[in-house]
Amino acid sequence: MTSAKSITRSAPSSVQASTIMSSLLTVQTHGRGFTDLTSEAAKFIHEVHGRDGALTLFIRHTSASLTIQENADPSVLVDLGTSLARLAPENAGWTHDTEGPDDMPAHIKTMLTQTSLQVPVLNGRLALGTWQAIYLIEHRARPHRREIVLQFIGSNQ
Numbered sequence: 001m002t003s004a005k006s007i008t009r010s011a012p013s014s015v016q017a018s019t020i021m022s023s024l025l026t027v028q029t030h031g032r033g034f035t036d037l038t039s040e041a042a043k044f045i046h047e048v049h050g051r052d053g054a055l056t057l058f059i060r061h062t063s064a065s066l067t068i069q070e071n072a073d074p075s076v077l078v079d080l081g082t083s084l085a086r087l088a089p090e091n092a093g094w095t096h097d098t099e100g101p102d103d104m105p106a107h108i109k110t111m112l113t114q115t116s117l118q119v120p121v122l123n124g125r126l127a128l129g130t131w132q133a134i135y136l137i138e139h140r141a142r143p144h145r146r147e148i149v150l151q152f153i154g155s156n157q
Contacts, residue, residue, distance in 0.1 A: 013052070019156045021048035025148040029064070029138040032102075034077045037066075037148065038133045041119070042126055044150045050121050053154010057134065058116045060147045063106035064138050065113035071133030084109045084139070099140075106139035113137060121154060 023044055027035055041055060059066050070076040087108070094104035117134065120127040128134070136146060 015052040015155050017053060017154050019048070019050070019053070020151065020153050021050070021156075022149065022151045023048075025150055027136055027146045027148065029136070029144050029146055031143050032138055032141050033081065034069075035136040035138065036071065036133050037136055038071070038126070038128070041134055041150065045121055045124065045126060045152060048152050049124075049156040050152045051124050051155045051157055053121050053152055055119045055121055055126065056116065056149075056151045056153070057119070058149045058151075059136065060149065061115075061144075062110055063103070063140050064136060064144065064146050065110045065115055066117045066148070067113050067135050067137055068117060068119070068128070068132050069135055070131050072131045077135075084112070084137075087112060102139070102141045109137070109139040121152065 025037070025040055025044075027037070029035060037057070041057065044050075045055060057066055067080075069080065085105075088105035090101040090105050092105070094101075096104040096107070119134065126134075136148065138144060138146070
């Protein structure tokens with residue numbers, strides 16, 4: 001059991017959500033792997049003058065996904081890719097293989113990860129932790145053009 005003295009919380013703050021701003025981010029992937037979207041998300045918040053609120057990112061695909069993960073050690077991304085490949089291998093005898101042997105494994109990997117993320121925006125900045133970054137995960141072997149909807153809801157004053 002955690003003692004009450006080891007938990008702290010700041011005072012609640014209130015924001016009038018007066019703004020909804022949206023944009024479509026298009027990313028050309030290089031094939032299977034991770035693409036860091038953090039700077040693009042931060043740039044969007046800056047451009048819409050987002051102050052306090054929430055940024056939602058939604059990927060419009062079923063064979064690619066989004067995640068928030070460590071940005072300091074690239075071996076983390078390598079190990080995550082290895083883990084996903086083990087969970088949904090290409091040679092498992094899948095029925096759905098319309099677009100090739102990586103087709104069904106890509107759908108499973110998307111189901112195991114996320115198609116939507118929400119990141120708090122505080123004082124005009126993404127409230128990510130020190131070692132966190134926002135990534136698009138391409139699950140297909142060949143390059144694809146991916147679309148991510150960015151939407152800020154909050155105040156811009």
